[in-house]
Amino acid sequence: MQNSPRRRARAAALVSVSVGALVAVCGQAAGAPAALDRVPTEAMLVVAAPSLERLDKNIGNLVTAAEMPQASTPSQMLAMLGIKEGVDMSGSAALALMPGDMEAEVPPIVMLLPTKDYAGLMKSFGATAGAGVTEFVAAGETLFAKDVGDGYAAVGMDRALVERFDAAPGKGEAHAARLGATGRAVLDDADVVIVADFPAVTAMFGEGVNPFGGAFQQMFAGPGLIQNPAGRVSPVMDAVRRDATFGVVGITTSSMAATIDMAVQFREGSELFEATTAGGSSTGLLNALPQDPFILAYAIDVNAGGMRNLVRKVMAPEAGAGERPATQNILLGLIDVV
Structure with missing residues (x-):
């Protein structure tokens, strides 16, 4: 299948926006992100953060120090998305780009959001949580969500993908093992991580992609x-x-700076x-x-x-x-x- 440049560009743009959102809401490092343990190993690209709350204050301080008034803090960004309740800001979150058809109208992306109140999360979008997949609208886009248990909700733009998304725990070690010792250290120390399956990403987006x-x-x-x-x-x-086979980028932030660590397996x-x-x-x-x-x-x-x-x-x-x-x-x- 040949993916059209327009479709690939749109999917890449959506991934970039989603990555930016997670980077903006990352928390202080506290070991490998717990949400990664629930992301299927066939994911081509994963962005994960250990926590969504600890850097809200520091992000605000960094925005002020760097004189970037256009940037948003985590709480501000969630408010813009219409999320007023239901998200557990102390929890871990992840975004996964799954194998799929890049010719489709929406990319195969699923987010794992931490929640202590799934019904409240759906209510913040004006939807009523039910058994299975719930449809709702956020920022003008139709989204689908399901309660995957243990304090997580799977959210995406493709109903079928959300429905079959396997968020059962126990996958974290498999992700870490593919990154080697250095990659594990990045996973454990970073505020937010980006994990990539190089061959899969190249096959999906073409030879021009070099993460x-x-x-x-x-x-x-x-x-x-x-x-x-x-x-x-x-x-x-x-x-x-x-x-390159697998790689990870780790981003660590403070009130005054941000550092980036990278590890790649060859x-x-x-x-x-x-x-x-x-x-x-x-x-x-x-x-x-x-x-x-x-x-x-x-x-x-x-x-x-x-x-x-x-x-x-x-x-x-x-x-x-x-x-x-x-x-x-x-x-x-x-x-x-x-």
Whole structure:
């Protein structure tokens, strides 16, 4: 089946809006999000937060400090959606992009909302909770919900998908096991996590989708850093798309800042697998920075041979690419002596 660009773009936009909503209502880290334990393992993309209340105040402080009056706090966003009661703000929430037909009018997305009062949640939308799936309208969209037990409601735009969504507990370990030790640490420490099944996402949205490659590109694409940054980094991004199996991004927020951690699993035997298997830690390098404000900082631990070779490959001089920036010469020299 060929997915039309328009349908894929619409689905991707809806996912982005939903991801933004969950990021905005994430809470402080408290172990892996409990809602992830109830998301089917066949989900292609999952966004999950451990709590919906703890950062309401901090988000407000961050919005004020960053002078972003257009941003909304969790409670404000829920109010705009018409949710006045029924949601358990102390609970965990998740959004899952499931396998499905991207040609359909609505994307295969299901949200798990924590609730201590499912009937009250439906009442806030003017609907009466009944057995099975309940239809209601929110923000001009027709949605469907069902009580899946243990304080959760499954909500989506596709009635059939909501009806068959398996929210039984016991799936959290399977999700974590696919992310490796580093991925588990991200799950446990972040305020909100985004978990991706790379092959499934690529198959659904096409080769142009590279969920984590952009972060690597930004590391080397700064002005005056290396020759032809886009051309040098593109092969690595292609390798990420080709060899990545599962990945997780963790976002942690405070009243003054936000940090992002990323962990990716690669196919055994691939170049990126060899480059990352030996492990490493750049935390000490970042911790050694002066306690002065900065816009962006990153560090790479090149003590492991595989990572050293990968970085050297990206930064190697390129014939015919123009003058080599002085920064590139310095970094190449440092790689071989550290």
